Each structure stands twice: as C-alpha cells, then as structure tokens.
Amino acid sequence: MKGIRQLAKHLDISIGTVSRALNGKSDVNEETRKRVLAAAEEFGYVANQSGRSLRQGTTNVIGLMIESSKETVENSDNFFLGVTGGLQTVLARHNLDLVMLPCPSDEDPYEYLKRMVARRVVDAMIISATQRIDRRIDLLVKAKIPFVGLGRSSSGGDSYTWIDLDFEGVATSAVDRLVAKGHRRIAIAAPSTDINLGYVFVDAYRQALERHGIDYDPELVIRVKSSEQGGYQAGHELLMIQEKPTAIILIYELMAIGLYRRLVEAGIVPGRDLAVIGFREEPRAKFLQPTLTCFRMSLRDLGVELAETLLATMPAYADSYPKGARNTIWPLELVPGESDAFALDS
Amino acid sequence: MKGIRQLAKHLDISIGTVSRALNGKSDVNEETRKRVLAAAEEFGYVANQSGRSLRQGTTNVIGLMIESSKETVENSDNFFLGVTGGLQTVLARHNLDLVMLPCPSDEDPYEYLKRMVARRVVDAMIISATQRIDRRIDLLVKAKIPFVGLGRSSSGGDSYTWIDLDFEGVATSAVDRLVAKGHRRIAIAAPSTDINLGYVFVDAYRQALERHGIDYDPELVIRVKSSEQGGYQAGHELLMIQEKPTAIILIYELMAIGLYRRLVEAGIVPGRDLAVIGFREEPRAKFLQPTLTCFRMSLRDLGVELAETLLATMPAYADSYPKGARNTIWPLELVPGESDAFALDS
DNA sequence: CTGAAAGCGCTTACAG
DNA sequence: CTGAAAGCGCTTACAG
Numbered sequence: 001m002k003g004i005r006q007l008a009k010h011l012d013i014s015i016g017t018v019s020r021a022l023n024g025k026s027d028v029n030e031e032t033r034k035r036v037l038a039a040a041e042e043f044g045y046v047a048n049q050s051g052r053s054l055r056q057g058t059t060n061v062i063g064l065m066i067e068s069s070k071e072t073v074e075n076s077d078n079f080f081l082g083v084t085g086g087l088q089t090v091l092a093r094h095n096l097d098l099v100m101l102p103c104p105s106d107e108d109p110y111e112y113l114k115r116m117v118a119r120r121v122v123d124a125m126i127i128s129a130t131q132r133i134d135r136r137i138d139l140l141v142k143a144k145i146p147f148v149g150l151g152r153s154s155s156g157g158d159s160y161t162w163i164d165l166d167f168e169g170v171a172t173s174a175v176d177r178l179v180a181k182g183h184r185r186i187a188i189a190a191p192s193t194d195i196n197l198g199y200v201f202v203d204a205y206r207q208a209l210e211r212h213g214i215d216y217d218p219e220l221v222i223r224v225k226s227s228e229q230g231g232y233q234a235g236h237e238l239l240m241i242q243e244k245p246t247a248i249i250l251i252y253e254l255m256a257i258g259l260y261r262r263l264v265e266a267g268i269v270p271g272r273d274l275a276v277i278g279f280r281e282e283p284r285a286k287f288l289q290p291t292l293t294c295f296r297m298s299l300r301d302l303g304v305e306l307a308e309t310l311l312a313t314m315p316a317y318a319d320s321y322p323k324g325a326r327n328t329i330w331p332l333e334l335v336p337g338e339s340d341a342f343a344l345d346s
Numbered sequence: 347m348k349g350i351r352q353l354a355k356h357l358d359i360s361i362g363t364v365s366r367a368l369n370g371k372s373d374v375n376e377e378t379r380k381r382v383l384a385a386a387e388e389f390g391y392v393a394n395q396s397g398r399s400l401r402q403g404t405t406n407v408i409g410l411m412i413e414s415s416k417e418t419v420e421n422s423d424n425f426f427l428g429v430t431g432g433l434q435t436v437l438a439r440h441n442l443d444l445v446m447l448p449c450p451s452d453e454d455p456y457e458y459l460k461r462m463v464a465r466r467v468v469d470a471m472i473i474s475a476t477q478r479i480d481r482r483i484d485l486l487v488k489a490k491i492p493f494v495g496l497g498r499s500s501s502g503g504d505s506y507t508w509i510d511l512d513f514e515g516v517a518t519s520a521v522d523r524l525v526a527k528g529h530r531r532i533a534i535a536a537p538s539t540d541i542n543l544g545y546v547f548v549d550a551y552r553q554a555l556e557r558h559g560i561d562y563d564p565e566l567v568i569r570v571k572s573s574e575q576g577g578y579q580a581g582h583e584l585l586m587i588q589e590k591p592t593a594i595i596l597i598y599e600l601m602a603i604g605l606y607r608r609l610v611e612a613g614i615v616p617g618r619d620l621a622v623i624g625f626r627e628e629p630r631a632k633f634l635q636p637t638l639t640c641f642r643m644s645l646r647d648l649g650v651e652l653a654e655t656l657l658a659t660m661p662a663y664a665d666s667y668p669k670g671a672r673n674t675i676w677p678l679e680l681v682p683g684e685s686d687a688f689a690l691d692s
Numbered sequence: 693c694t695g696a697a698a699g700c701g702c703t704t705a706c707a708g
Numbered sequence: 709c710t711g712a713a714a715g716c717g718c719t720t721a722c723a724g
Contacts, residue, residue, distance in 0.1 A: 056718085283574065351702095
C-alpha cells in the first residue's frame with residue numbers, strides 16, 4: 001500500500017478525510033487536519049499529480065513554449081528566463097507550476113504544440129515568437145485551451161489575448177529623436193524572418209518618417225538576423241548604401257554589439273559619424289563605448305502581467321483578475337546614451 | 347463520452363483494442379490497426395497523459411531543472427537551451443518529452459525539487475549547477491528517482507552519475523600554455539559561489555602550477571561573479587595586485603567581455619600587456635579584439651551524451667544503452683587566439 | 693465532521 | 709486477434 005491510502009491507514013482515518021485536510025477544505029476538524037498535515041510532512045507525502053489531474057481534469061501546470069533554434073540558442077539574451085520570475089510569483093499564488101516547453105529546432109512548432117495540447121500536459125499555454133500568420137493560435141482557439149500570446153499576430157482575430165512590446169512607441173520615439181537632431185536618412189535593421197514584430201516595427205518607423213515629411217526609402221530597411229552577427233551584417237550593408245544614412249535604429253538588443261564592431265573596423269565612430277539607437281537595454285550591451293541609447297523594461301513585471309492576463313482567461317481563476325483578459329502594449333522607457341548624442345550639420 | 351471511449355465507439359471496437367493498436371502492440375490485426383490510426387488522426391485523438399501515467403506509473407517526461415536567479419538571467423549564454431537540442435533528439439527515440447523546470451530565485455532549489463519529485467511530474471531528472479554539498483543529490487537518491495547531475499559534487503558518493511566539463515583539462519592546458527610562453531605570475535578568475543566547478547578548476551590550476559615549480563599564490567585567485575560584470579571586476583582587482591600578474595585565466599565565458607572593457611579603460615592591451623585565456627568559446631565573445639584564446643565544445647553533443655547517460659540509469663531504457671551510466675568528463679578543444687599570443691621577455 | 697463509494701482515462705493481464 | 713474487467717491514485721458528491 002502506498003500514497004494516500006498508506007497515510008490514511010497510518011492515521012486510522014479514511015482517505016477522503018486525508019484528502020480534504022490536505023486540500024484545505026473547510027469541513028475538517030482542526031485537530032484532524034493538524035494530525036494529517038503533520039503525518040504528511042513526516043512521510044514526505046505529496047499527492048500524485050496524475051491521480052489529481054485525472055480526477056480533477058486539470059494539471060495545475062502552465063506551459064511556456066519557447067523555440068530552441070540555433071539562432072535563439074546562440075543569441076538569446078534569456079528574455080524568457082527573465083520572464084519566468086514574474087510568471088512564477090503570480091502562478092504560485094494559485095499553486096500552479098510553470099514548465100518551459102522547448103520546441104526542438106527540427107520539429108514544426110505547430111506539430112509540437114499540437115502534441116503537448118492533445119496529451120493534456122498543461123492547463124494553459126503561453127506562446128512566444130508569434131508569426132504574422134501563426135497556425136498555433138488557431139489550434140489553441142479550436143482546442144479551447146486558455147492561452148496568451150507573447151506577441152501579436154494576424155491570426156486568431158480578437159479570439160485571442162496577447163501582450164506585446166510597444167514597438168510602435170520605440171520606433172516613433174527613435175525616429176522623432178533622430179529627426180530632431182537633423183537626421184533625414186535614417187536606416188533600420190529589421191528581422192529577416194516572418195516574425196510579426198518585424199512588420200509592426202517597420203510600419204511604425206514608416207509612419208513616423210512620413211509624419212515628418214520624410215519619404216520612406218525601402219533601401220534603408222536592412223533585413224538581417226536578430227543576432228550579433230545580424231548587427232555586424234547590418235553595419236556591412238549600411239556601408240554599401242550609395243546615399244549614406246546618418247542614423248540607424250536597431251530592432252533587436254544584441255545587434256548593437258555586432259554593429260559597433262563593423263563600424264569600428266570601418267573607422268566609423270558611433271555617436272560621432274553615425275547615430276545609433278538600440279532596442280532593449282541589455283546587461284551585455286552596457287559595456288559598449290560610446291554608451292548606447294536604448295529602451296528599458298522590466299522582464300519580471302512583464303512576466304507578472306503575462307501571468308495575470310493568462311489567469312484572467314482561465315475560467316477557474318478569472319474571478320481573481322477582474323481586469324479581465326485585455327490585450328496589452330507593454331511600454332519601454334528611453335535610456336539616453338552617447339550613441340546618438342550629436343546634432344547633424346544642416 | 348470522450349477520449350478513447352468515444353474513439354472506440356465510433357470504430358465499434360473495444361477500448362482495449364484501440365489502446366493496443368495505438369501503442370504499437372504486436373497482437374493487433376493490421377487492418378484494425380490501420381483503421382484505428384486513421385480515426386485517431388482524423389479526430390486528433392492523443393491519449394490523455396494523466397490517464398496513461400496513472401496506469402503505467404510513468405509520466406514519459408524528463409525534467410531539466412535550471413536556476414533562474416537574477417545572475418543567470420542576465421548573464422547566461424543559454425547553455426541549457428543549447429543542450430536541449432541534443433537531449434530531445436535522444437529522448438524522442440523513446441517518445442519521452444523534455445520539460446525545463448525553472449526554479450524561482452526566491453525558492454530554495456532543494457524544496458523546489460522536492461515538490462516536483464513528490465508530485466511525480468517527471469520520470470527522471472537532470473540537475474545542473476551542482477554545489478559542492480548538494481542536498482538535491484541525496485534527495486533524488488533517497489527517492490529513487492533516476493537522475494544525472496550536470497556537474498560533479500561531493501554529495502552522493504558514487505551512488506549518482508554525472509557528466510561534467512573537463513575543467514582540469516582546461517586549467518592544465520591554459521597553465522601549460524602560459525608557462526611555455528614564459529609566464530610565472532598567472533591569475534585566475536573563479537566564481538565566488540559554492541558551485542562545485544570552482545573548486546575543481548582552482549585545484550587543477552594549483553596542481554598545474556606546482557608541476558611547473560611555481561608556488562601557488564592565493565592572492566592570484568580572484569573571486570568574482572560568473573558574469574560580464576564579474577569579468578570587469580576581475581580586471582579591476584587584477585590591477586590592484588602589488589606584484590602584477592602577466593596572465594589571467596577566466597573560468598566563465600562571458601567574463602572576457604567585461605575584462606577587456608576594464609583593461610581598455612586602464613590602457614592595457616590584451617595579448618600585448620597581459621595574456622588572457624577565456625573559458626568556453628561563445629558567439630558573443632567572438633567579436634572581441636584581439637581574438638580570445640578559449641576552448642570549444644558542442645552543446646548539442648553534450649546534450650546527446652547527457653540523455654544517453656540518463657536513459658542508462660532508467661531501468662526501462664537501460665537495455666538500449668549497454669555502455670551503462672558512466673561518469674563522463676566532457677572534453678574541450680583549445681581554440682588559439684591572439685589574446686595570449688606573445689612570449690614574455692625573460 | 694467523517695466514511696464509503698464512484699469515477700476521472702487510460703493500459704494490461706486474462707479469458708476466449 | 710479481441711473484449712471485458714480491473715485498477716493506477718486521487719477528489720468529491722453523498723449519506724449519515
């Protein structure tokens with residue numbers, strides 16, 4: 001005999017009472033509850049999750065799906081690990097556990113998610129790196145699994161909830177700042193993939209330019225990998241543009257490091273010969289000289305918001321989150337540096 | 347009705363046969379199996395994991411426990427995400443899924459693991475960042491959960507299996523190389539925590555020195571955080587040592603970036619005024635000038651080895667891995683750079 | 693306040 | 709080759 005049965009036998013009470021005591025039900029004699037808790041502690045008894053899940057129909061596990069492509073591995077700045085802290089703080093309030101589900105790079109993310117969902121290993125999902133068209137969203141909607149997208153998408157319409165960084169705000173703020181310093185030829189380094197944020201960012205950049213009466217020049221949109229190597233490549237391509245840009249906006253945090261390298265090689269000094277505005281502030285880019293103008297946000301706070309939004313989409317927890325499951329544009333705060341601190345002669 | 351019952355009803359056969367067909371048992375008519383598989387595909391049926399787990403006593407899930415402390419988040423180079431690729435390749439052969447279990451920074455890793463183990467959410471565990479004394483090892487041994495340590499420890503004796511990087515080889519090779527170029531004052535930047543690799547590395551460094559007849563000088567062991575900031579700090583402390591070292595060995599990959607920064611500030615050129623040998627080759631450190639002498643390894647291959655070792659410790663899979671569960675020292679290959687490419691005047 | 697019993701969705705001996 | 713039945717470890721109406 002084992003599990004709850006063994007514990008009940010040892011206490012000489014029924015398994016039902018043990019279960020109720022352990023789960024904090026109110027209709028248990030305080031004396032009995034104390035005995036049960038003490039015995040559970042003594043024997044290290046914790047309810048088998050499969051038994052609970054089967055009976056309750058919930059796993060009490062929340063999944064965070066991440067992609068583990070070679071590019072992510074080599075360049076990721078642990079954005080996701082940073083978010084888990086905030087997520088767990090909130091989930092712990094409801095005794096929910098977080099697991100990270102790494103999708104192998106050689107497996108289709110859609111098929112991977114489908115398997116995880118069908119096996120019912122999680123009660124709810126957070127998906128990241130949303131593509132412009134993302135079948136995972138349709139899948140989750142259809143399967144009626146509560147989920148939140150960390151990133152917008154054209155898929156799913158308003159039948160799904162998302163949180164996304166304020167790419168528009170960043171692009172607008174960067175363009176405004178550069179234009180105010182006299183720049184008119186402003187390049188942008190954008191991702192070469194179909195990830196949705198690329199579209200959002202470039203659109204906002206374009207609109208900001210037009211508001212300043214500057215024509216959009218497709219040549220100034222440099223498509224590269226979201227990595228340091230991509231930043232290096234962006235620097236390379238920038239140097240080959242006929243009518244030289246005087247400024248560049250980066251869409252991914254680690255690009256700045258590679259870009260600086262390429263500029264140094266060409267004898268170009270960021271902040272003097274070329275204005276550079278980076279994306280998210282990143283410990284690893286803090287050592288750059290001249291210091292990089294970029295944008296700050298708290299990964300932990302984002303994680304908290306993400307968890308609260310997710311819980312609001314789950315019927316069992318929605319009551320605790322009366323704000324409901326709203327889409328959120330997550331703001332970033334400008335951190336002025338020296339990399340764009342010069343006015344252009346006009 | 348739902349699940350396997352519904353599928354069986356639709357096919358007008360018993361649930362037992364459906365189960366056997368789906369699980370590839372041999373005693374099923376091929377015609378029947380085809381019909382079952384087709385229907386499962388059509389309705390997107392996949393067995394509920396809780397039901398399977400409860401019946402079989404296994405979850406078919408392998409856990410990789412990682413720490414998500416602030417330091418890890420800000421500085422990790424995604425070592426773990428890199429390892430997951432190789433892990434999953436092997437686990438997929440046995441239809442085992444990998445989940446990453448991030449231990450919140452405000453929770454004791456021991457308590458976290460205890461909870462996960464007691465709830466039986468995984469069949470086996472991989473633990474990382476092993477401490478010199480690591481109670482998690484005793485816990486897993488006692489609970490009879492198959493596991494492998496990614497890192498050695500003084501705990502557990504030979505009742506646990508581990509894989510660890512060849513810190514001895516790296517330290518020895520680095521010291522030999524530096525001594526050959528005439529260095530005698532060789533500093534080392536080691537972690538300030540109780541992580542086991544710190545002890546292993548410094549011991550090997552000490553022995554290598556003594557083999558060359560060089561006295562071990564505790565002043566040359568600089569204890570800093572395993573991060574870029576730590577590297578910066580190491581540079582700082584190095585500059586304050588009375589009898590200046592002419593070389594430094596780093597124990598963590600990202601330290602090099604911070605160290606270079608501090609050296610540049612002080613007008614010291616790596617590879618000319620000070621020899622630097624880094625640890626693991628890292629995409630982010632590839633841009634350093636002068637190029638860093640460091641050590642190369644494949645995270646994917648390490649993941650494969652880790653998975654095979656783990657499976658060898660699991661009774662249900664041990665037959666497929668006749669090599670058994672052996673402890674492994676994982677080799678790294680020297681990648682010569684310019685950062686130590688000068689001989690010392692003597 | 694407690695106990696006895698049903699049943700969550702599967703897999704697997706067992707019988708035929 | 710297939711079906712009927714047991715039972716994995718829990719939680720939760722229900723009865724008292």
